[in-house]
Amino acid sequence: MPLFVVLLLSYTITIFGNVSIMMVCTLDPKLHTPMYFFLTNLSILDLCYTTTTVPHMLVNIGCNKKTISYAGCVAQLIIFLALGATECLLLAVMSFDRYVAVCRPLHYVVIMNYWFCLRMAAFSWLTAFGNSVLQSSLTLNIPRCGHQEVDHFFCEVPALLKLSCADTKPVEAELFFFSVLILLIPVTLILISYGFIAQAVLKIRSAEGRQKAFGTCESHMIVVSLFYGTAIYMYLQPPSSTSKDWGKMVSLFYGIITPMLNPLIYSLRNKDIKEAFKRVMPRIFFCKK
Incomplete structure (x- = not known):
């Protein structure tokens, strides 16, 4: 029951928070900028991300018989992997946006034009779904010898690998390679971007100017730390090296x-x-123009 309450509360806050961000960024003309375009993408992603797993988890926690169909497990695995990879790439794109805003402010409008932002967002989504199909195929093709109990809250790569009755090291090596591409390359680009941003901010003479420049990146840095820290822990080490409960x-x-x-x-x-x-909320609730 405590876990059910925590999940239900978290899911409710996630829905309300991300829908609010999407509405505000869409309805307020002042937020029609590249930064908030990518933030809207991130909110859509986070909403889908949790919906992939939480509703079914709530049903299972509330029932004595905890099951998921094979098709449901496959769909959950593919979508969860795809959305997780999309977030990795989107966070890297958002760091590039902040780099251009701080280090190349006079060229910001030209570089971060509408079509470039659209292509970067599309690249993130399509690349992530392609990666998900590859990783899911490798994971699902391992022999399980009748093992059907997934010792996890949802269908995820490390948990499914533990069902194998064969040596998974070759598959783990291939999955590790794809994880490096999706996790370490974007986080490296993020660190490089923030290295240049830090140099540019330190050159600003006024304390107020430095604070303003740093403030535009602060929220993104916190989100990057939370997401990448846990994702790297899970996907860049062998499944056998982590305890089940942890x-x-x-x-x-x-x-x-x-x-x-995030929201x-x-x-x-x-x-x-x-x-x-x-500005936006009074218009929504009181129909003011």
């Missing part, structure tokens, strides 16, 4: 808690979002 808790964190925290972090620490809420 692996479950880490998965819950980056699969449920992080999508819940809170961006709304509470972002002045533009807070002001947009004040």
Whole structure:
């Protein structure tokens, strides 16, 4: 029951928070910028991310018989992997946007034009789904010899690999390669971007200017740390090296808690979002123009 309540509360906050971010970024003309275009993509992603797993988890926790069909497990695996990889790539794209805004402000409008942003977002989604199909195929093709009990809250790669009755090291090596591409390359690009941003910010003479420049990146840095820290822990080490219970808790964190925290972090620490809420919400609830 405590877990059911925590999941239900987290899911409710996730829905409300991400839908609010999407509405504000869409309805407020002042937020029609590349930064908030990518933030809208992130909110859509987080909403789908949690919906892939949480409703079924709530049903299973509330029932004595905890089951999922094979087709449902496959769909959950593919979609969860795809959305997780999309978030990795989107966070890297958002860091590039912040790099251009801080380091190349005079060229920002030219570089981050509408079609470039659209192509970057499309690249993130399509590349992630392609990666998901490859990783899911490798995971599902391992022999299981009748093992059908997934010792996890949902169908995830490390949990499914543990069902294998054969040597999984070759498959783990291939999965590790794809995980490096999707996890380490984007996080490396993020670190490089923030290295240049830090150099540019330190050159600003006024403390107010430095604070303003750093403030535009602060929320993104917190989200990156939360998501990448747990995802790298889960996917860049052999499944056998993690304890079952600890692996479950880490998965819950980056699969449920992080999508819940993302809109809170961006709304509470972002002045533009807070002001947009004040402008948009009265129009929605009181039909004011």
